[in-house]
Amino acid sequence: MTTNFEGAALTRLTEDIPRTPVTTNQDVRLALHSLLARARWLVKNDPHVAGAVNWRFPANIIGHRGVRLVCRVKSRNGRVNETLNRRVEEAWKRWTESKLCTKARRFDFVQVQHLLLSSVIRDGEALVELIPDRGANESNFSIHIVPIEMLDATYDYGTPPAGIRVHQGVEVGLYGEPIAYHLRPTVSPFDLDYPRLGYQRVRMPADRAIHAFRAFDANQWRGVTWLHAIVKTGAFLERYREAELIAARMGASKVIAMHTTDDSPASLVAGLQTVRGKDGRERYVLEDQVEPGQTFAAPPGWQAQMLDPTHPNSNYADYEKALLRAMASAMGVSYHSFSGDLSDVNYSAARQGAMDEREVYRAVQEWFISTVIRPIFERWALYAATSGLFGSRSGVLDAVLESSVFQARGFGYVDPGRESTAQIAQLQAGLTSRTRILRMQGVDIADVANELREEAVLLADLQLGQPAASGSDSPEAEPEPSEDDDAGDVSSGGDADDDQEDDAGDE
Numbered sequence: 001m002t003t004n005f006e007g008a009a010l011t012r013l014t015e016d017i018p019r020t021p022v023t024t025n026q027d028v029r030l031a032l033h034s035l036l037a038r039a040r041w042l043v044k045n046d047p048h049v050a051g052a053v054n055w056r057f058p059a060n061i062i063g064h065r066g067v068r069l070v071c072r073v074k075s076r077n078g079r080v081n082e083t084l085n086r087r088v089e090e091a092w093k094r095w096t097e098s099k100l101c102t103k104a105r106r107f108d109f110v111q112v113q114h115l116l117l118s119s120v121i122r123d124g125e126a127l128v129e130l131i132p133d134r135g136a137n138e139s140n141f142s143i144h145i146v147p148i149e150m151l152d153a154t155y156d157y158g159t160p161p162a163g164i165r166v167h168q169g170v171e172v173g174l175y176g177e178p179i180a181y182h183l184r185p186t187v188s189p190f191d192l193d194y195p196r197l198g199y200q201r202v203r204m205p206a207d208r209a210i211h212a213f214r215a216f217d218a219n220q221w222r223g224v225t226w227l228h229a230i231v232k233t234g235a236f237l238e239r240y241r242e243a244e245l246i247a248a249r250m251g252a253s254k255v256i257a258m259h260t261t262d263d264s265p266a267s268l269v270a271g272l273q274t275v276r277g278k279d280g281r282e283r284y285v286l287e288d289q290v291e292p293g294q295t296f297a298a299p300p301g302w303q304a305q306m307l308d309p310t311h312p313n314s315n316y317a318d319y320e321k322a323l324l325r326a327m328a329s330a331m332g333v334s335y336h337s338f339s340g341d342l343s344d345v346n347y348s349a350a351r352q353g354a355m356d357e358r359e360v361y362r363a364v365q366e367w368f369i370s371t372v373i374r375p376i377f378e379r380w381a382l383y384a385a386t387s388g389l390f391g392s393r394s395g396v397l398d399a400v401l402e403s404s405v406f407q408a409r410g411f412g413y414v415d416p417g418r419e420s421t422a423q424i425a426q427l428q429a430g431l432t433s434r435t436r437i438l439r440m441q442g443v444d445i446a447d448v449a450n451e452l453r454e455e456a457v458l459l460a461d462l463q464l465g466q467p468a469a470s471g472s473d474s475p476e477a478e479p480e481p482s483e484d485d486d487a488g489d490v491s492s493g494g495d496a497d498d499d500q501e502d503d504a505g506d507e
Contacts, residue, residue, distance in 0.1 A: 024217035028224055029168055032153050036123055039225040042234045043122050048324060048338055049227065049234055052331060053121050056338075058114045060361045063409030063442070066096070066110035067365075067373050070444050073403040080446075084390070088381075088400050091139070091389040095380060100137040103129075103144040115145060116212065116372055117364075123148050125213035125223030127181065128372070129204065130379045141383035143376060146209075150183045152201060153222065170211070170221040171203075178206040178221075212371045229330040237323045244316055332360040351414045358411050365408040373406055410442025 003009060010019065043053050069092045071085040095101050096109035107115065119126040125148050133142040152169040159165075165172050171180040183202045213223025227234070321341070328338035334353030336345045345353075378401060384390060385397040413419040426432040435445045 024220050025167060025222075028220065028222050029153070029156075031228075032168070032222060032224070035225050035228055035231065036149070038231045038235065039122055039124075039227045042227060042231060042238070046234050046238050048327070048340075049230070051340075052333065052338060053118055053227075056333070057121055057364075058117050060358075060411075061364050061368065061408070062110070062113045062117055064110075065409065066113050067369060067409075068407045068444070069093075069377065069404060070407050070446075071400060071404045073399050084396070084400075088390060088404070091384055092377070092380070095137060095139050095141075095384075098137060101142055103131055103133065103136075103142045112143070112145065113368075113373070117368060119145075119148065120212055120214070120223070120368075121226045123223070124225040124228075125151075125211065126372075127151055128210040128212070128376070130208050130210065130376070132383065138387060138389065139380055139384045140387050141380050146183065151211075151222075152182050152184050155182050155201065167221045171206075172221060176219050176221070178211060180205050181209055181211065210372060210375050212368075214367065226331070230327040233323055233327055237320065237327075240319070244313065333357050354414050361411075362408075369406045369408065377404070377406075407439070407442060407444055410440055412441065 007014075008019075042049050044050065069089055071088045071092075073081045073084050073088075075081045099105050099108050101109050102112060116126045116128065127146040127148055127150070129144040129146055131142050131144055132140065134140045136142050155166055155169045157164065157166040166182060169182045170178055171182065173179050181204045183204055185200065185202070213220075214226070216224070225231075321335075321339070324339045324341075325335045328335045331338060334350075334357050336342050336350065336353060337357060342350075381390075381397060381400055381404075385400070390396045390400060423432065423437050427434065427437070438445050438448060
């Protein structure tokens with residue numbers, strides 16, 4: 001019996017296409033190390049892939065300032081608790097801007113974000129250890145980036161149906177939830193001094209680690225490089241480029257061999273050398289390296305001939321462009337952005353490509369924040385609150401965690417005139433808000449409001465030649481926190497009576 005699905009039919013044209021389904025974990029188990037090695041090779045050698053993984057993706061997803069914390073805890077009366085919010089944001093800023101946030105003391109948190117994102121794209125996954133680190137910094141907390149090859153992909157163990165299961169170094173529970181990670185020793189298995197025999201694995205509990213990878217399957221336990229679909233194409237393109245470059249160089253060199261009647265090896269000039277074969281006889285061979293316009297004498301019996309390869313091939317540009325288009329599609333970016341080729345791009349195509357590309361960047365931003373940034377922040381906030389950085393009130397930690405959001409970098413207008421006009425119209429019609437418009441550009445409205453207030457004060461000072469006086473013509477001064485305001489409630493110096501009157505949970 002035959003099927004009406006032509007894609008499932010077995011013919012001489014489809015017999016080399018797999019017909020037996022394999023689980024994602026089995027595919028990953030068989031291909032993990034090969035894909036890892038080849039993806040790293042591609043990033044090191046292909047200029048387009050290197051630019052995307054090392055620069056373009058981190059720049060568009062993380063940005064030069066990194067993902068920013070915005071704390072918006074409200075007090076009992078509904079007003080924003082500026083004192084507590086400022087305290088949390090400044091403590092987080094001190095921790096992230098210092099290299100003491102990492103156990104290695106080498107990177108600040110913006111650099112950590114770039115490293116982790118590049119690792120996930122190149123290697124398919126990243127592993128971060130969360131370390132209680134008393135005395136290392138004021139938060140008593142630091143992180144460590146664990147090389148992903150340390151997670152032992154060769155370790156599989158299971159006692160079904162309800163016993164311990166370890167898949168490629170990841171210990172999981174009955175429903176596939178991670179319980180622990182089994183690591184190799186501190187030396188990478190790809191280092192020359194790695195102890196091949198007798199090493200002890202280290203078991204890291206899952207609550208002390210973040211294993212970041214984008215899953216293609218609900219039951220997937222290890223990540224796969226995001227370059228998996230372009231490894232073969234990229235390698236072929238790189239080899240083709242290399243062959244064309246060598247052929248083009250030889251074609252430009254124009255080497256001429258001149259005949260000579262003297263067969264003495266001593267009379268040979270640059271370009272020829274003698275080698276002795278296995279039979280003991282000497283032979284004349286050309287040198288591997290040639291120079292433009294080089295001329296050399298040929299041995300007896302050789303004829304003079306110009307070496308003039310016809311390269312680069314006229315189809316080279318079209319062939320490379322076709323492969324780069326496929327690679328860009330697999331990476332989720334536009335061709336002109338991935339290749340840097342703007343020769344055939346018009347405004348409409350560039351705008352549509354940029355809009356589609358930005359949606360990919362936003363999706364990766366949300367994934368990266370929820371998978372990496374927020375778990376690190378939540379663990380940091382726990383130790384920061386315990387260290388007294390948020391004050392001494394009960395319930396502050398829960399309020400901070402519930403009211404904190406992260407602002408990723410935004411994107412400017414593709415067409416500033418038209419898009420800003422459209423947003424103004426929507427704002428006037430009540431169809432959007434200033435907060436939403438600014439958030440799309442990666443800007444916090446509180447920062448804008450504070451800057452506008454400071455500008456107003458500065459302009460008033462410059463215009464009047466003296467500090468702005470209070471009154472109807474001067475900017476309104478910021479009101480001082482009152483006793484009823486929760487801004488005073490979060491201070492560590494409050495007395496017991498105030499503690500009973502204040503609603504700590506609203507802080």
